[in-house]
Amino acid sequence: MLLIYCPYCQVKRAETEFHCGGEAHIARPSDPSKTTDEDWVDFLYTRSNIKGVYAERWRHIHGCGRFFNAVRDTVSDDFLKFYKAGEPMPDLNALAAEAGK
Amino acid sequence: MSDVLAGGLITPDAGETPLLSLSSLSILKAAPLARLSFRAREASLGAAGTAFGLDLPVAPLSSNSAEKRAALWMGPDEWTLLAPEDELQAVFDAIESALSGHPHALVDVSDRSETVIVSGEQAVWLLNTGIFIDFSLEEFPVGTVTRTVFHKAPVMVWRLAEETFAVEAWATFMDYVSGLLVQSAKELEAA
Ligand SMILES: [Zn+2]
Numbered sequence: 636m637l638l639i640y641c642p643y644c645q646v647k648r649a650e651t652e653f654h655c656g657g658e659a660h661i662a663r664p665s666d667p668s669k670t671t672d673e674d675w676v677d678f679l680y681t682r683s684n685i686k687g688v689y690a691e692r693w694r695h696i697h698g699c700g701r702f703f704n705a706v707r708d709t710v711s712d713d714f715l716k717f718y719k720a721g722e723p724m725p726d727l728n729a730l731a732a733e734a735g736k
Numbered sequence: 737m738s739d740v741l742a743g744g745l746i747t748p749d750a751g752e753t754p755l756l757s758l759s760s761l762s763i764l765k766a767a768p769l770a771r772l773s774f775r776a777r778e779a780s781l782g783a784a785g786t787a788f789g790l791d792l793p794v795a796p797l798s799s800n801s802a803e804k805r806a807a808l809w810m811g812p813d814e815w816t817l818l819a820p821e822d823e824l825q826a827v828f829d830a831i832e833s834a835l836s837g838h839p840h841a842l843v844d845v846s847d848r849s850e851t852v853i854v855s856g857e858q859a860v861w862l863l864n865t866g867i868f869i870d871f872s873l874e875e876f877p878v879g880t881v882t883r884t885v886f887h888k889a890p891v892m893v894w895r896l897a898e899e900t901f902a903v904e905a906w907a908t909f910m911d912y913v914s915g916l917l918v919q920s921a922k923e924l925e926a927a
Contacts, residue, residue, distance in 0.1 A: 636868075643796065643811060643812050644796045645797075646882075649868035651885050698883050699811035699812065699814070700810075700814065700883075701812065
């Protein structure tokens with residue numbers, strides 16, 4: 636069971652209170668009608684799915700209900716950072732180096 | 737039980753028999769009350785608090801209470817407001833008229849959920865049979881309120897006093913929640 640920190644509630648809670656929403660910082664095309672089918676497919680389905688340090692969306696669905704973002708090492712499941720929705724993506728390489736990943 | 741903290745709102749329902757009554761633990765159904773779900777941005781909180789008669793708490797997982805009023809932090813833009821059942825319309829209208837022109841959502845959810853009062857020296861032990869939260873007074877002081885999961889049902893837990901908690905669940909889940917609470921508490925009788 637993962638322990639996850641909610642940056643809104645400011646507490647660590649068990650994974651069962653949360654829902655993972657996949658890769659973070661995927662921007663919806665600002666003008667969908669001018670987006671090509673290939674780009675739209677990319678937006679909908681293509682994810683980096685990397686082995687390593689990764690930014691993903693989480694929702695504290697059985698708590699405050701808010702979406703936030705977290706940086707997780709997909710190999711060890713260690714969380715390296717939690718931050719509020721709307722905040723910029725941290726430097727993943729720097730976080731990985733700091734954590735010795 | 738701290739009536740002051742809960743604004744005198746969370747009281748046992750006199751018409752209901754106790755679900756459990758041991759010397760170290762009791763589980764009682766709480767009397768009905770008015771529950772409002774309120775969502776708004778920071779700029780509207782002052783006016784909402786004045787209309788409700790109680791400031792809305794902004795610290796995560798905290799609550800404010802006064803005579804016949806309680807405001808519970810549910811999220812950064814979401815509160816549960818509690819008042820006596822017969823004041824529902826007056827409270828609703830007061831907030832609505834104070835907030836005309838402010839974007840907000842105010843919804844009567846009084847009948848959506850039910851509350852049981854879990855009280856006694858074994859109350860924390862009992863809640864921990866189904867909830868992964870540290871209920872020590874340092875981590876979860878009196879007045880703390882949170883939504884969480886009890887076994888597989890979403891619940892709200894509000895600490896009314898050191899050994900007294902209000903546990904609220906959606907009405908259709910309450911038999912599951914109170915049933916498991918009572919069943920787990922039977923271990924104490926056997927011990
Ligand atoms: Zn939260």
